[in-house]
Amino acid sequence: MQRSYLHASAVPADLVEASSKAGSACEMIWRQARPNNDFKAVLPALTEVLALTRRVAAVKADRLGKTPYDALLDQYEPDGSSDAIDRVFEPLAKNLPALIDEALAAQARRPMPVAPKGPFPIAAQREAGVTLMKQLGFDFNHGRLDISAHPFCGGTPDDVRITTRYDEDDFRRALMGVLHETGHALYERGLPQAWRHQPVGHARGMSLHESQSLLVEMQVCRSRVFHGFAAPILQKNFGRSGPEWDAENLYRLNTRVERSLIRVDADEVTYPGHVILRYRLERALLAGDLTLKDLPAAWNDGMRQLIGIAPPDDRQGCLQDIHWFDGAFGYFPTYTLGAMTAAQLFDAAKRADPAIEPGIGTGDFAPLFAWLGTHVHGKASRFSTSEIIEQATGKPLDAAIFERHLRARYIDG
Numbered sequence: 001m002q003r004s005y006l007h008a009s010a011v012p013a014d015l016v017e018a019s020s021k022a023g024s025a026c027e028m029i030w031r032q033a034r035p036n037n038d039f040k041a042v043l044p045a046l047t048e049v050l051a052l053t054r055r056v057a058a059v060k061a062d063r064l065g066k067t068p069y070d071a072l073l074d075q076y077e078p079d080g081s082s083d084a085i086d087r088v089f090e091p092l093a094k095n096l097p098a099l100i101d102e103a104l105a106a107q108a109r110r111p112m113p114v115a116p117k118g119p120f121p122i123a124a125q126r127e128a129g130v131t132l133m134k135q136l137g138f139d140f141n142h143g144r145l146d147i148s149a150h151p152f153c154g155g156t157p158d159d160v161r162i163t164t165r166y167d168e169d170d171f172r173r174a175l176m177g178v179l180h181e182t183g184h185a186l187y188e189r190g191l192p193q194a195w196r197h198q199p200v201g202h203a204r205g206m207s208l209h210e211s212q213s214l215l216v217e218m219q220v221c222r223s224r225v226f227h228g229f230a231a232p233i234l235q236k237n238f239g240r241s242g243p244e245w246d247a248e249n250l251y252r253l254n255t256r257v258e259r260s261l262i263r264v265d266a267d268e269v270t271y272p273g274h275v276i277l278r279y280r281l282e283r284a285l286l287a288g289d290l291t292l293k294d295l296p297a298a299w300n301d302g303m304r305q306l307i308g309i310a311p312p313d314d315r316q317g318c319l320q321d322i323h324w325f326d327g328a329f330g331y332f333p334t335y336t337l338g339a340m341t342a343a344q345l346f347d348a349a350k351r352a353d354p355a356i357e358p359g360i361g362t363g364d365f366a367p368l369f370a371w372l373g374t375h376v377h378g379k380a381s382r383f384s385t386s387e388i389i390e391q392a393t394g395k396p397l398d399a400a401i402f403e404r405h406l407r408a409r410y411i412d413g
Helices: 002-010 013-033 039-064 068-073 082-108 122-136 171-190 205-220 224-238 247-254 271-287 292-306 333-352 356-362 366-375 385-393 399-410
Strands: 143-147 152-156 159-164
Touching: 002 039, 013 039, 039 068, 039 271, 039 292, 068 082, 068 271, 082 271, 082 292, 082 333, 082 399, 122 143, 122 171, 122 224, 143 171, 152 171, 159 171, 171 205, 171 247, 171 366, 205 333, 205 366, 205 385, 224 247, 224 356, 271 292, 271 333, 333 356, 333 366, 333 385, 333 399, 356 366, 366 385
Parallel strands: 143 159
Antiparallel strands: 152 159
């Protein structure tokens, strides 16, 4: 309650208004600048957003007793710190280029998977998503699945709304999006009902929330054992058969590694590089160590260093994400913190209950969600994120566990 009050009361009303208006105006310019590949067009508005964000950060830093960046981070990751993030990001960043190389080399030695050919009617895609959502435990008496321009999960714990977008040429993108958002939804539904209207009953920050969506999507629904269960359902749902619908082929398709330019389309191996780059750049921008006019070049250099590829233009580079243009500095690290937390939680859950992995193979997810209910969902915000992780897994967040997961799936598997 104290933290919520400090964030709500720290910033003067005129600065709140100016920052909100600047973010809205900049976002609207960005919506045109990105498709036009015109970073210069949005630069003046982004300069104002950054200046106001620095002022907000300074005010909140003073009230919260944190550094300016950590004060912004705290809006999304309660009690998070850049020092703690550096401890887990830097080892991963150091090892990531070689890990990507090894994953691509291992992939090249395996048969190339074949993508099923469309069209895939939207009604059939929705049916497949609903079937798997119900199997995971989503209660349609307390939620819905609808369509929007970008997938999201919202609503309240007693009325959880999921949206997705469909592509009739590729059912996998919508399906994985639905499964990802279902992870968010099941976390919200699992929060203690007795604490519903208290701050302690709310979800515990974005990294833990993202860990629940990524645990479902990446750890569970992109696993080989899940595909053994899901492949027959998809074959029946779409009325298709053949080698491209075999479980192993679908598994290989859904775990394909590629040096890609766009964060939201990146695979599990390269994705952390996208996030670490943005984390480094936004810290440098906020501190004044990087100017906005130098952002495109710094972005390209970071992409080469971390992922081994550089964008040919700003549209596929520093213009691709809405976050900074809308004033959301401090949000990016929660994505990869969530991925690392998901790997560590799933590893602990499987060790604690040997029935979890075989259950996934038969469509029985009750053992997994019973463990998550006890160790994550049922704790809501009673403890800090780091305390929840350590209580559940027996140790602090450890980059090595995430790396072991990537190596086992993409190199050794």
